[in-house]
Amino acid sequence: MIDLTVNIPGLELKNPIMPASGCFGFGKEYAQLYDLSQLGAIMIKATTVETRLGNPTPRVAETSSGMLNAIGLQNPGLQGVFDNELPWLDQFDVPIIANVAGTTTEDYVEVAREISKAPNVHALEINISCPNVKKGGITFGTDPAVARELTRAVKDVSSVPVYIKLSPNVTDIVSIAKAVEEGGADGITMINTLLGMRLDPKTGRPVIANITGGLSGPAIKPVALRMVYEVSKQTRLPIIGMGGVTNVDDVIDFLSAGASAVAVGTANFVNPFVCPEIIGKLPERLHELGFDSVQELIGRSHRL
Amino acid sequence: MIRQEKMKVVAQHSIARNIFELTVEGSLVDEMAEPGQFVHIRVADSFEPLLRRPISIASINKEKKQFTMIYRAEGRGTQILADKRARDEIDVLGPLGHGFSVEEAEKKAFLIGGGIGVPPLYELAKQLKSRGIETVHILGFESKEAIFYEDKFKALGDTHIATVDGSHGTEGFVTHILNGLPTDFDTYYSCGPTAMLEAVQWAYPQKRGFLSYEQRMGCGIGACFACVCRTTKSETDYIKVCSDGPVFPAGVVIA
Numbered sequence: 001m002i003d004l005t006v007n008i009p010g011l012e013l014k015n016p017i018m019p020a021s022g023c024f025g026f027g028k029e030y031a032q033l034y035d036l037s038q039l040g041a042i043m044i045k046a047t048t049v050e051t052r053l054g055n056p057t058p059r060v061a062e063t064s065s066g067m068l069n070a071i072g073l074q075n076p077g078l079q080g081v082f083d084n085e086l087p088w089l090d091q092f093d094v095p096i097i098a099n100v101a102g103t104t105t106e107d108y109v110e111v112a113r114e115i116s117k118a119p120n121v122h123a124l125e126i127n128i129s130c131p132n133v134k135k136g137g138i139t140f141g142t143d144p145a146v147a148r149e150l151t152r153a154v155k156d157v158s159s160v161p162v163y164i165k166l167s168p169n170v171t172d173i174v175s176i177a178k179a180v181e182e183g184g185a186d187g188i189t190m191i192n193t194l195l196g197m198r199l200d201p202k203t204g205r206p207v208i209a210n211i212t213g214g215l216s217g218p219a220i221k222p223v224a225l226r227m228v229y230e231v232s233k234q235t236r237l238p239i240i241g242m243g244g245v246t247n248v249d250d251v252i253d254f255l256s257a258g259a260s261a262v263a264v265g266t267a268n269f270v271n272p273f274v275c276p277e278i279i280g281k282l283p284e285r286l287h288e289l290g291f292d293s294v295q296e297l298i299g300r301s302h303r304l
Numbered sequence: 305m306i307r308q309e310k311m312k313v314v315a316q317h318s319i320a321r322n323i324f325e326l327t328v329e330g331s332l333v334d335e336m337a338e339p340g341q342f343v344h345i346r347v348a349d350s351f352e353p354l355l356r357r358p359i360s361i362a363s364i365n366k367e368k369k370q371f372t373m374i375y376r377a378e379g380r381g382t383q384i385l386a387d388k389r390a391r392d393e394i395d396v397l398g399p400l401g402h403g404f405s406v407e408e409a410e411k412k413a414f415l416i417g418g419g420i421g422v423p424p425l426y427e428l429a430k431q432l433k434s435r436g437i438e439t440v441h442i443l444g445f446e447s448k449e450a451i452f453y454e455d456k457f458k459a460l461g462d463t464h465i466a467t468v469d470g471s472h473g474t475e476g477f478v479t480h481i482l483n484g485l486p487t488d489f490d491t492y493y494s495c496g497p498t499a500m501l502e503a504v505q506w507a508y509p510q511k512r513g514f515l516s517y518e519q520r521m522g523c524g525i526g527a528c529f530a531c532v533c534r535t536t537k538s539e540t541d542y543i544k545v546c547s548d549g550p551v552f553p554a555g556v557v558i559a
Contacts, residue, residue: 022528023523023527023528024527025526025527025528025529028526029523029525029526029527029547030525030527032305032306032525033306033308033525045529051540053532053534053540053542054529054532057519057520057530057531057532057533058519058520058530059520059529059530059531059532060520060521060522060528060530061520062353062354062355064352065351065352065354066351066354067354067355067522069522069528069530071528071529071530074529074532074542217351217354218351218354219351246351266354268523268527269355269356269522269523269524269527269528270346270354270355270356271308271346272308272397272523272525273308
Protein backbone atom coordinates (compact mmCIF):
# COMPACT_ATOMS: atom_id res chain seq x y z
CA MET A 1 0.00 0.00 0.00
CA ILE A 2 1.52 3.29 -1.15
CA ASP A 3 1.07 6.16 1.28
CA LEU A 4 0.01 9.31 -0.54
CA THR A 5 -0.67 11.42 2.56
CA VAL A 6 1.17 14.64 3.30
CA ASN A 7 0.94 16.75 6.43
CA ILE A 8 1.91 20.40 6.19
CA PRO A 9 0.67 23.30 8.34
CA GLY A 10 -3.13 23.31 8.42
CA LEU A 11 -3.37 20.65 5.76
CA GLU A 12 -3.75 16.93 6.29
CA LEU A 13 -3.75 15.96 2.65
CA LYS A 14 -4.98 12.53 1.54
CA ASN A 15 -2.82 13.03 -1.53
CA PRO A 16 -0.50 15.84 -2.66
CA ILE A 17 -2.53 16.95 -5.71
CA MET A 18 -4.66 20.08 -5.85
CA PRO A 19 -5.95 22.42 -8.55
CA ALA A 20 -4.17 25.78 -8.58
CA SER A 21 -5.95 29.02 -7.84
CA GLY A 22 -7.56 30.73 -10.82
CA CYS A 23 -7.70 27.52 -12.86
CA PHE A 24 -10.61 25.93 -11.04
CA GLY A 25 -12.99 28.76 -10.18
CA PHE A 26 -14.73 27.83 -6.93
CA GLY A 27 -15.08 24.19 -7.98
CA LYS A 28 -18.63 24.22 -9.37
CA GLU A 29 -17.69 23.60 -13.01
CA TYR A 30 -15.40 20.67 -12.27
CA ALA A 31 -17.90 19.19 -9.79
CA GLN A 32 -20.09 18.44 -12.85
CA LEU A 33 -17.29 16.17 -14.05
CA TYR A 34 -15.99 14.34 -10.96
CA ASP A 35 -16.23 14.10 -7.17
CA LEU A 36 -14.09 16.91 -5.74
CA SER A 37 -13.52 14.86 -2.56
CA GLN A 38 -10.88 12.93 -4.50
CA LEU A 39 -8.62 15.98 -4.48
CA GLY A 40 -5.89 16.58 -1.89
CA ALA A 41 -7.10 20.16 -1.51
CA ILE A 42 -8.60 22.96 -3.61
CA MET A 43 -6.98 26.36 -4.07
CA ILE A 44 -9.97 28.56 -4.82
CA LYS A 45 -9.98 31.62 -7.04
CA ALA A 46 -8.47 34.79 -5.56
CA THR A 47 -10.78 36.71 -3.26
CA THR A 48 -10.63 40.49 -2.81
CA VAL A 49 -12.57 42.70 -0.38
CA GLU A 50 -14.94 44.01 -3.04
CA THR A 51 -16.42 42.37 -6.12
CA ARG A 52 -14.03 42.67 -9.06
CA LEU A 53 -15.14 42.53 -12.70
CA GLY A 54 -11.64 41.91 -14.04
CA ASN A 55 -9.93 43.09 -17.21
CA PRO A 56 -11.33 43.73 -20.69
CA THR A 57 -11.26 40.84 -23.19
CA PRO A 58 -9.39 39.19 -24.85
CA ARG A 59 -8.02 37.88 -21.58
CA VAL A 60 -6.18 34.80 -22.81
CA ALA A 61 -3.81 33.97 -25.66
CA GLU A 62 -2.18 30.70 -26.54
CA THR A 63 1.63 30.57 -26.82
CA SER A 64 4.15 27.80 -27.52
CA SER A 65 3.39 25.06 -24.98
CA GLY A 66 1.65 27.60 -22.82
CA MET A 67 -0.87 30.38 -22.51
CA LEU A 68 -1.01 33.97 -21.35
CA ASN A 69 -3.82 35.21 -19.17
CA ALA A 70 -4.84 38.56 -17.79
CA ILE A 71 -8.17 37.84 -16.13
CA GLY A 72 -7.65 40.56 -13.54
CA LEU A 73 -8.76 38.77 -10.36
CA GLN A 74 -12.45 38.71 -11.28
CA ASN A 75 -14.31 37.41 -8.22
CA PRO A 76 -17.56 37.99 -6.30
CA GLY A 77 -15.78 39.67 -3.37
CA LEU A 78 -15.25 38.55 0.22
CA GLN A 79 -18.94 38.52 1.15
CA GLY A 80 -19.93 36.56 -1.94
CA VAL A 81 -17.22 33.97 -1.45
CA PHE A 82 -17.94 33.63 2.26
CA ASP A 83 -21.73 33.43 1.91
CA ASN A 84 -22.05 31.40 -1.29
CA GLU A 85 -18.91 29.70 -2.59
CA LEU A 86 -17.41 28.33 0.62
CA PRO A 87 -20.68 26.91 2.05
CA TRP A 88 -21.31 25.19 -1.31
CA LEU A 89 -17.84 23.60 -1.21
CA ASP A 90 -18.55 22.27 2.29
CA GLN A 91 -20.41 19.27 0.79
CA PHE A 92 -17.03 17.83 -0.23
CA ASP A 93 -14.50 16.15 2.02
CA VAL A 94 -11.65 18.38 0.90
CA PRO A 95 -9.66 21.14 2.62
CA ILE A 96 -9.89 24.55 0.98
CA ILE A 97 -6.94 26.87 0.56
CA ALA A 98 -8.31 30.38 0.14
CA ASN A 99 -6.32 32.65 -2.17
CA VAL A 100 -6.26 36.21 -0.80
CA ALA A 101 -5.57 39.23 -3.01
CA GLY A 102 -5.69 42.99 -2.62
CA THR A 103 -4.17 46.33 -3.48
CA THR A 104 -3.27 47.53 0.04
CA THR A 105 -2.09 45.84 3.23
CA GLU A 106 -5.49 46.64 4.75
CA ASP A 107 -7.23 44.74 1.93
CA TYR A 108 -5.14 41.63 2.54
CA VAL A 109 -5.65 41.87 6.29
CA GLU A 110 -9.42 42.19 6.00
CA VAL A 111 -9.86 39.29 3.57
CA ALA A 112 -7.42 37.08 5.53
CA ARG A 113 -9.11 37.77 8.88
CA GLU A 114 -12.63 37.07 7.62
CA ILE A 115 -12.10 34.24 5.15
CA SER A 116 -9.92 32.26 7.59
CA LYS A 117 -12.99 31.99 9.85
CA ALA A 118 -14.80 29.74 7.36
CA PRO A 119 -14.84 26.17 8.71
CA ASN A 120 -13.61 24.53 5.50
CA VAL A 121 -10.77 27.01 4.92
CA HIS A 122 -7.74 25.18 6.29
CA ALA A 123 -5.04 27.50 5.02
CA LEU A 124 -4.58 30.81 3.22
CA GLU A 125 -2.55 31.44 0.10
CA ILE A 126 -1.54 35.09 0.00
CA ASN A 127 -1.34 36.25 -3.58
CA ILE A 128 1.51 38.77 -3.64
CA SER A 129 2.32 37.84 -7.17
CA CYS A 130 -0.58 38.58 -9.51
CA PRO A 131 0.97 40.26 -12.55
CA ASN A 132 -2.34 41.44 -14.00
CA VAL A 133 -3.67 44.10 -11.65
CA LYS A 134 -2.37 47.64 -11.85
CA LYS A 135 -2.00 48.32 -8.14
CA GLY A 136 -0.83 45.88 -5.48
CA GLY A 137 -0.41 42.20 -6.15
CA ILE A 138 3.00 41.80 -7.64
CA THR A 139 4.39 44.95 -5.99
CA PHE A 140 4.11 43.16 -2.65
CA GLY A 141 5.94 40.17 -4.05
CA THR A 142 9.02 41.81 -5.53
CA ASP A 143 10.47 43.65 -2.51
CA PRO A 144 11.67 41.46 0.40
CA ALA A 145 10.97 44.05 3.11
CA VAL A 146 7.43 44.72 1.82
CA ALA A 147 6.75 41.00 1.51
CA ARG A 148 7.96 40.38 5.08
CA GLU A 149 5.75 43.12 6.55
CA LEU A 150 2.69 41.97 4.65
CA THR A 151 3.27 38.40 5.80
CA ARG A 152 3.51 39.62 9.40
CA ALA A 153 0.30 41.66 9.11
CA VAL A 154 -1.65 38.75 7.63
CA LYS A 155 -0.23 36.23 10.11
CA ASP A 156 -1.42 38.44 12.97
CA VAL A 157 -5.07 38.18 11.94
CA SER A 158 -5.38 34.76 10.29
CA SER A 159 -7.06 31.89 12.15
CA VAL A 160 -5.36 29.33 9.88
CA PRO A 161 -1.79 28.78 8.60
CA VAL A 162 -0.57 31.23 5.97
CA TYR A 163 1.19 30.29 2.74
CA ILE A 164 2.69 33.05 0.61
CA LYS A 165 2.45 32.70 -3.17
CA LEU A 166 5.71 33.83 -4.72
CA SER A 167 6.25 35.57 -8.03
CA PRO A 168 8.91 34.32 -10.43
CA ASN A 169 9.22 37.87 -11.81
CA VAL A 170 12.11 38.74 -9.46
CA THR A 171 15.89 38.69 -9.66
CA ASP A 172 16.36 36.62 -6.51
CA ILE A 173 13.38 34.53 -5.44
CA VAL A 174 15.28 33.10 -2.46
CA SER A 175 15.52 36.56 -0.89
CA ILE A 176 11.71 36.91 -1.06
CA ALA A 177 11.24 33.41 0.35
CA LYS A 178 13.58 34.14 3.25
CA ALA A 179 11.79 37.42 3.91
CA VAL A 180 8.36 35.79 4.18
CA GLU A 181 9.89 33.09 6.41
CA GLU A 182 11.12 35.86 8.72
CA GLY A 183 7.66 37.41 8.53
CA GLY A 184 6.22 34.21 10.02
CA ALA A 185 4.83 32.44 6.96
CA ASP A 186 3.85 28.80 7.53
CA GLY A 187 4.61 27.81 3.96
CA ILE A 188 5.19 28.91 0.40
CA THR A 189 3.29 28.26 -2.80
CA MET A 190 5.23 28.79 -6.00
CA ILE A 191 5.34 29.86 -8.73
CA ASN A 192 2.77 32.32 -10.02
CA THR A 193 2.83 33.12 -13.74
CA LEU A 194 5.72 34.71 -15.63
CA LEU A 195 4.95 38.07 -17.16
CA GLY A 196 4.82 37.89 -20.95
CA MET A 197 3.14 39.12 -24.08
CA ARG A 198 2.07 38.08 -27.55
CA LEU A 199 1.62 40.25 -30.62
CA ASP A 200 -0.66 39.80 -33.59
CA PRO A 201 1.70 39.53 -36.58
CA LYS A 202 -0.84 41.19 -38.89
CA THR A 203 -1.47 44.31 -36.82
CA GLY A 204 1.56 44.37 -34.52
CA ARG A 205 -0.79 44.87 -31.62
CA PRO A 206 -0.83 42.90 -28.35
CA VAL A 207 -3.36 40.04 -28.47
CA ILE A 208 -4.36 40.51 -24.83
CA ALA A 209 -6.37 43.65 -24.02
CA ASN A 210 -4.27 44.17 -20.87
CA ILE A 211 -1.18 44.21 -23.19
CA THR A 212 0.76 41.82 -20.95
CA GLY A 213 -0.36 38.61 -19.26
CA GLY A 214 0.90 35.83 -17.05
CA LEU A 215 2.52 32.89 -18.83
CA SER A 216 1.57 29.42 -17.61
CA GLY A 217 1.58 25.86 -18.89
CA PRO A 218 4.32 23.34 -19.74
CA ALA A 219 6.56 26.13 -21.10
CA ILE A 220 7.28 27.40 -17.56
CA LYS A 221 7.96 24.09 -15.82
CA PRO A 222 11.77 24.24 -15.94
CA VAL A 223 11.72 27.73 -14.39
CA ALA A 224 9.31 26.64 -11.68
CA LEU A 225 11.29 23.52 -10.89
CA ARG A 226 14.54 25.44 -10.57
CA MET A 227 12.92 27.97 -8.25
CA VAL A 228 11.32 25.31 -6.03
CA TYR A 229 14.72 23.60 -5.82
CA GLU A 230 16.49 26.81 -4.78
CA VAL A 231 13.89 27.90 -2.25
CA SER A 232 13.57 24.46 -0.66
CA LYS A 233 17.34 24.35 -0.28
CA GLN A 234 17.52 27.67 1.49
CA THR A 235 14.41 27.87 3.64
CA ARG A 236 12.74 25.44 6.02
CA LEU A 237 9.23 26.25 4.86
CA PRO A 238 7.08 23.58 3.22
CA ILE A 239 6.36 24.33 -0.43
CA ILE A 240 3.34 23.66 -2.60
CA GLY A 241 4.97 23.58 -6.02
CA MET A 242 3.35 24.47 -9.33
CA GLY A 243 4.13 25.63 -12.84
CA GLY A 244 3.38 23.59 -15.95
CA VAL A 245 2.36 20.37 -14.24
CA THR A 246 0.45 18.16 -16.67
CA ASN A 247 1.21 14.56 -15.70
CA VAL A 248 2.36 12.24 -12.95
CA ASP A 249 6.06 12.58 -13.81
CA ASP A 250 5.83 16.35 -13.45
CA VAL A 251 4.48 15.73 -9.95
CA ILE A 252 7.42 13.40 -9.22
CA ASP A 253 9.77 16.16 -10.38
CA PHE A 254 8.29 18.85 -8.14
CA LEU A 255 8.28 16.54 -5.10
CA SER A 256 11.88 15.58 -5.84
CA ALA A 257 12.84 19.25 -6.15
CA GLY A 258 11.54 19.84 -2.63
CA ALA A 259 7.81 20.54 -2.88
CA SER A 260 5.60 18.78 -0.30
CA ALA A 261 2.52 19.00 -2.50
CA VAL A 262 1.82 19.96 -6.09
CA ALA A 263 -0.79 22.17 -7.72
CA VAL A 264 -2.08 21.71 -11.25
CA GLY A 265 -3.13 24.84 -13.15
CA THR A 266 -3.44 25.29 -16.89
CA ALA A 267 -3.57 21.53 -17.49
CA ASN A 268 -7.15 21.59 -16.10
CA PHE A 269 -8.17 23.55 -19.21
CA VAL A 270 -6.55 21.02 -21.52
CA ASN A 271 -7.85 17.95 -19.71
CA PRO A 272 -10.50 18.72 -17.09
CA PHE A 273 -9.94 15.28 -15.52
CA VAL A 274 -6.19 15.79 -15.11
CA CYS A 275 -6.20 16.01 -11.28
CA PRO A 276 -8.05 12.72 -10.58
CA GLU A 277 -6.06 11.06 -13.38
CA ILE A 278 -2.74 12.05 -11.79
CA ILE A 279 -3.99 10.95 -8.35
CA GLY A 280 -4.96 7.59 -9.85
CA LYS A 281 -1.57 7.06 -11.45
CA LEU A 282 0.57 8.27 -8.56
CA PRO A 283 0.68 5.05 -6.46
CA GLU A 284 1.80 2.91 -9.40
CA ARG A 285 4.43 5.43 -10.48
CA LEU A 286 5.81 5.66 -6.93
CA HIS A 287 5.93 1.87 -6.77
CA GLU A 288 7.79 1.68 -10.09
CA LEU A 289 10.32 4.15 -8.78
CA GLY A 290 10.78 2.10 -5.60
CA PHE A 291 9.03 4.35 -3.12
CA ASP A 292 6.36 3.45 -0.55
CA SER A 293 5.22 6.96 0.16
CA VAL A 294 5.08 10.49 -1.17
CA GLN A 295 6.98 11.61 1.93
CA GLU A 296 10.10 9.66 0.92
CA LEU A 297 10.25 11.44 -2.39
CA ILE A 298 10.09 15.01 -1.08
CA GLY A 299 13.39 16.80 -1.67
CA ARG A 300 15.28 13.76 -2.90
CA SER A 301 17.12 15.88 -5.49
CA HIS A 302 18.98 17.53 -2.60
CA ARG A 303 20.15 14.22 -1.22
CA LEU A 304 21.90 13.00 -4.32
CA MET B 305 -24.01 15.99 -19.01
CA ILE B 306 -20.54 17.03 -20.16
CA ARG B 307 -18.33 14.13 -21.17
CA GLN B 308 -14.88 13.61 -22.59
CA GLU B 309 -14.58 10.95 -25.25
CA LYS B 310 -12.14 9.75 -27.88
CA MET B 311 -14.51 9.88 -30.83
CA LYS B 312 -14.01 8.13 -34.15
CA VAL B 313 -13.75 10.18 -37.33
CA VAL B 314 -16.34 8.97 -39.85
CA ALA B 315 -15.57 11.39 -42.68
CA GLN B 316 -13.93 14.67 -43.46
CA HIS B 317 -14.51 16.78 -46.57
CA SER B 318 -13.40 20.16 -47.83
CA ILE B 319 -16.70 21.89 -48.68
CA ALA B 320 -15.56 25.45 -49.46
CA ARG B 321 -12.33 27.45 -49.43
CA ASN B 322 -10.59 26.54 -46.13
CA ILE B 323 -13.89 25.16 -44.83
CA PHE B 324 -14.10 21.55 -43.66
CA GLU B 325 -16.99 19.29 -42.72
CA LEU B 326 -15.98 16.71 -40.12
CA THR B 327 -18.30 13.94 -38.92
CA VAL B 328 -17.43 11.92 -35.81
CA GLU B 329 -19.09 9.06 -33.96
CA GLY B 330 -19.42 8.10 -30.30
CA SER B 331 -21.78 7.87 -27.35
CA LEU B 332 -21.18 11.51 -26.41
CA VAL B 333 -23.81 12.31 -29.06
CA ASP B 334 -26.45 10.94 -26.63
CA GLU B 335 -25.84 14.00 -24.46
CA MET B 336 -26.47 16.56 -27.19
CA ALA B 337 -29.69 18.46 -26.64
CA GLU B 338 -30.05 21.93 -28.14
CA PRO B 339 -28.77 23.25 -31.45
CA GLY B 340 -26.15 25.93 -30.81
CA GLN B 341 -24.15 23.99 -28.25
CA PHE B 342 -20.47 23.41 -29.01
CA VAL B 343 -17.67 20.94 -28.35
CA HIS B 344 -14.11 21.58 -27.20
CA ILE B 345 -11.55 19.61 -29.18
CA ARG B 346 -8.00 18.66 -28.38
CA VAL B 347 -6.51 18.28 -31.84
CA ALA B 348 -3.29 16.52 -30.80
CA ASP B 349 -1.98 14.69 -27.79
CA SER B 350 0.86 17.19 -27.41
CA PHE B 351 1.57 20.67 -26.07
CA GLU B 352 1.48 22.16 -29.59
CA PRO B 353 -1.09 23.54 -29.66
CA LEU B 354 -1.85 23.38 -25.97
CA LEU B 355 -5.46 24.47 -25.59
CA ARG B 356 -8.64 22.92 -26.90
CA ARG B 357 -10.51 24.45 -29.83
CA PRO B 358 -14.20 25.36 -29.43
CA ILE B 359 -16.17 24.24 -32.48
CA SER B 360 -19.91 24.51 -33.04
CA ILE B 361 -22.16 21.55 -33.76
CA ALA B 362 -23.62 21.75 -37.28
CA SER B 363 -25.82 18.67 -37.22
CA ILE B 364 -26.67 15.78 -34.95
CA ASN B 365 -27.66 12.24 -35.90
CA LYS B 366 -28.74 10.54 -32.69
CA GLU B 367 -29.56 7.22 -34.38
CA LYS B 368 -26.09 6.82 -35.82
CA LYS B 369 -24.49 8.44 -32.75
CA GLN B 370 -22.78 10.89 -35.09
CA PHE B 371 -22.45 14.62 -35.24
CA THR B 372 -20.98 16.99 -37.80
CA MET B 373 -18.85 20.08 -37.36
CA ILE B 374 -18.07 22.70 -39.98
CA TYR B 375 -15.02 24.84 -39.30
CA ARG B 376 -12.51 27.07 -41.02
CA ALA B 377 -8.92 25.80 -41.04
CA GLU B 378 -7.21 29.00 -40.10
CA GLY B 379 -4.72 28.55 -37.28
CA ARG B 380 -2.42 25.76 -36.15
CA GLY B 381 -5.13 23.84 -34.31
CA THR B 382 -7.76 23.74 -37.01
CA GLN B 383 -5.11 22.91 -39.62
CA ILE B 384 -4.14 19.81 -37.63
CA LEU B 385 -7.85 18.97 -37.34
CA ALA B 386 -8.22 19.29 -41.11
CA ASP B 387 -5.66 16.47 -41.55
CA LYS B 388 -7.81 13.95 -39.65
CA ARG B 389 -9.11 11.09 -41.75
CA ALA B 390 -11.74 8.37 -41.35
CA ARG B 391 -10.98 6.03 -38.42
CA ASP B 392 -8.66 8.55 -36.70
CA GLU B 393 -9.63 9.43 -33.14
CA ILE B 394 -10.18 12.87 -31.72
CA ASP B 395 -10.51 13.97 -28.09
CA VAL B 396 -13.89 15.68 -27.70
CA LEU B 397 -15.21 17.43 -24.58
CA GLY B 398 -18.89 18.26 -24.69
CA PRO B 399 -21.57 19.09 -25.31
CA LEU B 400 -20.85 22.52 -23.84
CA GLY B 401 -22.93 25.61 -23.20
CA HIS B 402 -26.54 26.49 -23.82
CA GLY B 403 -27.94 26.64 -27.32
CA PHE B 404 -30.98 28.05 -29.13
CA SER B 405 -34.41 27.55 -27.57
CA VAL B 406 -36.46 25.97 -30.34
CA GLU B 407 -39.62 26.24 -28.20
CA GLU B 408 -39.62 30.02 -28.50
CA ALA B 409 -40.52 30.10 -32.20
CA GLU B 410 -44.25 30.03 -32.94
CA LYS B 411 -44.87 29.96 -36.70
CA LYS B 412 -42.04 31.52 -38.65
CA ALA B 413 -38.40 32.15 -37.79
CA PHE B 414 -35.52 34.04 -39.41
CA LEU B 415 -32.16 32.30 -39.16
CA ILE B 416 -29.40 34.83 -39.83
CA GLY B 417 -25.81 33.65 -40.10
CA GLY B 418 -22.45 35.00 -41.13
CA GLY B 419 -19.43 32.97 -42.26
CA ILE B 420 -18.38 30.34 -39.78
CA GLY B 421 -21.42 31.34 -37.68
CA VAL B 422 -23.67 29.60 -40.22
CA PRO B 423 -23.09 25.92 -39.17
CA PRO B 424 -25.11 25.80 -35.91
CA LEU B 425 -28.07 27.30 -37.78
CA TYR B 426 -28.30 24.12 -39.85
CA GLU B 427 -29.16 21.85 -36.93
CA LEU B 428 -31.44 24.63 -35.66
CA ALA B 429 -33.26 24.78 -39.01
CA LYS B 430 -33.72 20.98 -39.00
CA GLN B 431 -35.17 20.99 -35.47
CA LEU B 432 -37.45 23.97 -36.14
CA LYS B 433 -38.75 22.33 -39.32
CA SER B 434 -39.50 19.12 -37.44
CA ARG B 435 -41.60 21.22 -35.06
CA GLY B 436 -43.56 22.66 -37.98
CA ILE B 437 -41.91 26.10 -37.88
CA GLU B 438 -41.30 27.81 -41.21
CA THR B 439 -37.69 28.95 -41.46
CA VAL B 440 -36.15 31.65 -43.65
CA HIS B 441 -32.36 31.53 -43.94
CA ILE B 442 -30.32 34.67 -44.54
CA LEU B 443 -26.67 33.73 -44.85
CA GLY B 444 -23.64 35.93 -45.45
CA PHE B 445 -20.22 34.88 -46.77
CA GLU B 446 -17.02 36.58 -47.94
CA SER B 447 -17.28 35.37 -51.51
CA LYS B 448 -18.64 32.61 -53.76
CA GLU B 449 -15.73 30.31 -52.84
CA ALA B 450 -16.56 30.55 -49.12
CA ILE B 451 -20.20 29.47 -49.43
CA PHE B 452 -21.30 26.12 -48.03
CA TYR B 453 -24.57 24.27 -47.37
CA GLU B 454 -26.62 26.55 -49.66
CA ASP B 455 -28.53 23.58 -51.10
CA LYS B 456 -29.00 21.98 -47.69
CA PHE B 457 -30.57 25.15 -46.31
CA LYS B 458 -32.69 25.52 -49.47
CA ALA B 459 -34.08 22.04 -48.87
CA LEU B 460 -35.36 23.23 -45.47
CA GLY B 461 -36.78 26.61 -46.47
CA ASP B 462 -36.44 29.94 -48.25
CA THR B 463 -32.71 30.79 -48.42
CA HIS B 464 -31.01 34.12 -49.26
CA ILE B 465 -27.28 34.49 -49.73
CA ALA B 466 -25.15 37.62 -49.48
CA THR B 467 -21.46 37.88 -50.39
CA VAL B 468 -19.23 40.78 -49.45
CA ASP B 469 -17.69 40.91 -52.93
CA GLY B 470 -20.96 40.28 -54.76
CA SER B 471 -19.68 37.12 -56.46
CA HIS B 472 -22.88 35.24 -55.51
CA GLY B 473 -26.31 36.38 -54.38
CA THR B 474 -26.77 39.88 -52.99
CA GLU B 475 -23.66 42.06 -52.77
CA GLY B 476 -22.92 43.19 -49.24
CA PHE B 477 -24.01 41.96 -45.81
CA VAL B 478 -26.99 40.02 -44.51
CA THR B 479 -28.53 43.33 -43.43
CA HIS B 480 -28.87 44.31 -47.09
CA ILE B 481 -31.10 41.28 -47.59
CA LEU B 482 -33.01 41.81 -44.36
CA ASN B 483 -33.95 45.36 -45.46
CA GLY B 484 -35.90 43.92 -48.38
CA LEU B 485 -37.70 41.10 -46.56
CA PRO B 486 -41.17 41.29 -44.95
CA THR B 487 -41.04 41.18 -41.16
CA ASP B 488 -43.80 38.59 -40.83
CA PHE B 489 -41.74 36.30 -38.57
CA ASP B 490 -42.08 35.96 -34.80
CA THR B 491 -38.57 34.93 -33.73
CA TYR B 492 -35.07 35.35 -35.09
CA TYR B 493 -31.92 33.37 -34.35
CA SER B 494 -28.47 34.59 -35.31
CA CYS B 495 -24.86 33.48 -35.20
CA GLY B 496 -21.86 35.24 -36.70
CA PRO B 497 -19.43 38.11 -36.18
CA THR B 498 -20.25 40.47 -33.30
CA ALA B 499 -20.81 43.40 -35.69
CA MET B 500 -23.42 41.35 -37.54
CA LEU B 501 -25.19 40.36 -34.32
CA GLU B 502 -25.34 44.04 -33.32
CA ALA B 503 -26.77 45.02 -36.71
CA VAL B 504 -29.41 42.28 -36.56
CA GLN B 505 -30.39 43.30 -33.06
CA TRP B 506 -30.80 46.94 -34.19
CA ALA B 507 -32.86 45.86 -37.18
CA TYR B 508 -35.50 44.07 -35.09
CA PRO B 509 -35.88 45.76 -31.70
CA GLN B 510 -39.49 44.58 -31.42
CA LYS B 511 -38.88 40.93 -32.22
CA ARG B 512 -37.92 38.02 -30.00
CA GLY B 513 -34.33 37.16 -30.85
CA PHE B 514 -31.52 34.84 -29.80
CA LEU B 515 -27.88 35.54 -30.57
CA SER B 516 -24.89 33.22 -30.40
CA TYR B 517 -21.71 35.04 -29.36
CA GLU B 518 -18.07 34.32 -29.95
CA GLN B 519 -15.29 35.10 -27.48
CA ARG B 520 -11.76 33.81 -26.97
CA MET B 521 -12.05 30.87 -24.55
CA GLY B 522 -9.79 29.00 -22.18
CA CYS B 523 -11.44 26.11 -20.38
CA GLY B 524 -14.80 26.11 -22.19
CA ILE B 525 -16.70 25.12 -19.05
CA GLY B 526 -16.88 28.37 -17.09
CA ALA B 527 -13.95 28.03 -14.72
CA CYS B 528 -11.28 30.33 -16.13
CA PHE B 529 -13.23 33.58 -16.67
CA ALA B 530 -11.56 34.25 -20.04
CA CYS B 531 -14.75 34.75 -22.09
CA VAL B 532 -16.63 37.15 -19.85
CA CYS B 533 -18.93 39.88 -21.20
CA ARG B 534 -20.87 42.56 -19.33
CA THR B 535 -24.64 42.71 -19.60
CA THR B 536 -27.32 45.37 -19.84
CA LYS B 537 -28.78 44.25 -16.48
CA SER B 538 -26.46 46.25 -14.23
CA GLU B 539 -23.00 47.78 -13.94
CA THR B 540 -21.65 44.69 -12.21
CA ASP B 541 -23.55 41.91 -13.98
CA TYR B 542 -21.64 39.66 -16.37
CA ILE B 543 -21.98 36.42 -18.29
CA LYS B 544 -19.53 33.74 -19.34
CA VAL B 545 -19.99 33.07 -23.07
CA CYS B 546 -18.87 29.41 -22.80
CA SER B 547 -21.10 28.16 -19.98
CA ASP B 548 -23.93 30.73 -19.67
CA GLY B 549 -24.12 30.95 -23.49
CA PRO B 550 -22.98 31.01 -26.20
CA VAL B 551 -26.64 31.78 -27.02
CA PHE B 552 -28.35 34.66 -25.21
CA PRO B 553 -31.62 36.52 -25.74
CA ALA B 554 -31.19 39.72 -27.75
CA GLY B 555 -30.54 42.85 -25.70
CA VAL B 556 -28.66 41.15 -22.87
CA VAL B 557 -24.96 40.96 -23.77
CA ILE B 558 -22.70 43.98 -24.20
CA ALA B 559 -20.24 42.54 -26.69
